[in-house]
Amino acid sequence: MTTLDQKPARAEGRKDPWSQMLEKVGKNQDRQAYHALFEHFGPQIKYYAMANGLASHAEELVQEVFVSIWRRSCLYDWRKAAASTWIFTIARNQRIDMLRKMKRTSAEMPVETEDLWQIPGENDDEPVTSLHRLMSERRVRESLSHLPEEQITVIAKVYMESKSHQMVADELNIPLGTVKSRVRLALNKLKVILQDQNV
Amino acid sequence: MTRHHPDTLTLMEYSAGNLSEPHALCIRLHLDQCPHCRSRVDTLDSLGAVMMESQPQVGVSSDMFDSILSRIDSEPDMTEKYIDAQAKRLSPLQKLLGDNLDDLPWKRQLGDVSVLDISERFPGQNEQVVLQKLAAGGKAPAHTHRGDETTIVLQGAFADQKGVFNQWDFVVLNQEDEHKPVAVGCEDCITLSVLSAPVKLTGTFTRLLNPFIR
Ligand SMILES: [Zn+2]
Numbered sequence: 001m002t003t004l005d006q007k008p009a010r011a012e013g014r015k016d017p018w019s020q021m022l023e024k025v026g027k028n029q030d031r032q033a034y035h036a037l038f039e040h041f042g043p044q045i046k047y048y049a050m051a052n053g054l055a056s057h058a059e060e061l062v063q064e065v066f067v068s069i070w071r072r073s074c075l076y077d078w079r080k081a082a083a084s085t086w087i088f089t090i091a092r093n094q095r096i097d098m099l100r101k102m103k104r105t106s107a108e109m110p111v112e113t114e115d116l117w118q119i120p121g122e123n124d125d126e127p128v129t130s131l132h133r134l135m136s137e138r139r140v141r142e143s144l145s146h147l148p149e150e151q152i153t154v155i156a157k158v159y160m161e162s163k164s165h166q167m168v169a170d171e172l173n174i175p176l177g178t179v180k181s182r183v184r185l186a187l188n189k190l191k192v193i194l195q196d197q198n199v
Numbered sequence: 200m201t202r203h204h205p206d207t208l209t210l211m212e213y214s215a216g217n218l219s220e221p222h223a224l225c226i227r228l229h230l231d232q233c234p235h236c237r238s239r240v241d242t243l244d245s246l247g248a249v250m251m252e253s254q255p256q257v258g259v260s261s262d263m264f265d266s267i268l269s270r271i272d273s274e275p276d277m278t279e280k281y282i283d284a285q286a287k288r289l290s291p292l293q294k295l296l297g298d299n300l301d302d303l304p305w306k307r308q309l310g311d312v313s314v315l316d317i318s319e320r321f322p323g324q325n326e327q328v329v330l331q332k333l334a335a336g337g338k339a340p341a342h343t344h345r346g347d348e349t350t351i352v353l354q355g356a357f358a359d360q361k362g363v364f365n366q367w368d369f370v371v372l373n374q375e376d377e378h379k380p381v382a383v384g385c386e387d388c389i390t391l392s393v394l395s396a397p398v399k400l401t402g403t404f405t406r407l408l409n410p411f412i413r
Contacts, residue, residue: 031268038264043256050257062259063267070271071281081241088248092216103323110320115291116223117216118230120241122285136238137245144249159215159250165208180208187207192242 018083026073037083038066045091051160052095064094072119080121082137089119095162143190151186154179202361203368204236205229214243220321221328221393224291225351225369228391231290232367292353295320296330300354300389303330311337311382327394333357333382341379344372347395355388357381 015023021037024030045065049058068090076086097113144152157163157171165183169176205213205226212218213226230237295317296303305313311334318328333339335355349371356365359378364370372378382388 035264038267042259042263044251044254046257046259047254048251051254058257059260059263063263063270066267067270070267074282075285082245082248084248084252085241085245088251089244091251092214092247096216109322111220111224111291111295115294116220116227117213118227120244136242137248140242140245141249144246144253155246156250156254158211158217159247160254162215162217164212164217183208183211187211190242190246192207192211192239192246 015078016082016084019078022069022073022076022083022086023078025070026076034066034070037069037087041084041087042066045087048091048160049095052162054095054098057098061091061094061098064098065091068094072122075122077121085137086120089117093117093119140190147186147189151182154182155186158183202370203364204233205369205371207239209371210236210239211243211246214240214247219324219326219393221324221326222349224295225349225391225393227291228351228353229367229369300330300332301387305330305332309340312339329392329394331390331392333380333388333390335382335385335387337382337387339380341377343374343377345374348372348392349395350390350392353389353391355386356383357388357390358383 018037018040021030021033024033025037042062045062046058049055049061054061065087069087072090076083081089093113096117100109100113153172154168157168158165163171165179166176169179172179209218209222210226213223218226230240303315305315307313313332313334315330315332316327317330318324318326321328330353333355350369352364352366352368352370354366356363356368357380358364359380361378363383
């Protein structure tokens with residue numbers, strides 16, 4: 001990586017307050033910081049569970065996510081993911097795990113949820129992308145505020161309600177192609193689509 | 200048709216946690232080896248975080264934090280055990296298929312092609328998950344595909360008229376993709392394919408499977 005590449009990393013790479021708290025939990029088992037994270041993210045995760053149709057297990061999911069945050073916090077590295085991104089992936093995985101366990105026993109699951117869906121920064125010896133990781137959350141938040149409502153609605157259904165593009169199309173009563181083009185337009189603005197066509 | 204890398208919409212469904220287990224496995228195996236897609240997923244994971252934060256929030260029970268604390272207090276050594284467990288973690292492929300792909304109970308099918316159906320390793324999924332092996336230098340007959348078939352190259356490489364697919368390359372083929380793959384390089388080419396549309400197989404493998412044959 002060149003020096004030029006590193007400059008924005010330093011400028012953009014200041015720790016946000018939640019990442020600082022999470023780091024304190026990981027380094028010092030700081031319960032005050034842990035409580036602050038709980039107050040901030042607990043209600044978000046509860047809504048996430050409810051939006052996903054897990055209303056009767058919503059608090060159970062919040063608990064599982066926070067126990068998992070405590071256990072893994074020692075592995076958290078703020079250079080690899082913002083706390084909110086890291087916590088979102090844990091919530092997502094715990095949701096998937098809960099649904100899997102409702103359907104079958106663990107003996108029937110040779111592959112664990114975490115084998116399929118990774119938490120950023122774990123099992124990962126690839127420092128090159130950390131610059132990208134740091135910038136991404138800030139950039140996403142800024143870009144998202146400029147997106148038209150119809151694009152945000154579609155993305156929200158995919159992320160918060162676990163709906164496939166087809167299910168979103170059915171629900172909004174619009175063609176699948178329209179859903180996909182809204183998502184593509186949004187992801188284009190968020191620069192997720194970089195050189196999709198010619199890599 | 201998607202070649203070499205998963206498309207962005209698929210990565211988004213992965214990041215949102217909406218893909219089936221076999222499809223998620225294909226993506227995960229690719230991500231482990233592809234920094235380009237890994238960084239796209241990082242951005243998508245951030246999108247998930249920002250979406251979650253911008254939704255309504257629902258108050259949690261007042262005693263919940265205390266129950267969480269008593270839970271973590273009842274397992275004081277968890278973090279160390281956790282680090283240990285992470286370090287000893289097997290790769291998903293090892294867990295699923297063991298250390299040596301050649302030792303699997305391959306079924307010789309036709310000429311250079313062998314197959315192994317591993318759908319039962321993903322209970323409760325209605326997709327068919329199939330390993331295929333094309334012997335080094337071997338050719339598969341020309342064929343097309345039904346429905347979307349997602350494939351990742353686990354070993355070796357194959358080529359068709361559209362290009363060369365190396366280890367960890369990702370490809371989605373459908374009925375429009377008629378091709379005639381050849382295993383290139385000096386290794387057998389082994390792929391893992393997920394067939395979305397449920398396919399009925401008769402007792403013996405009378406119909407050959409993707410990406411080599413169908
Ligand atoms: Zn890729």
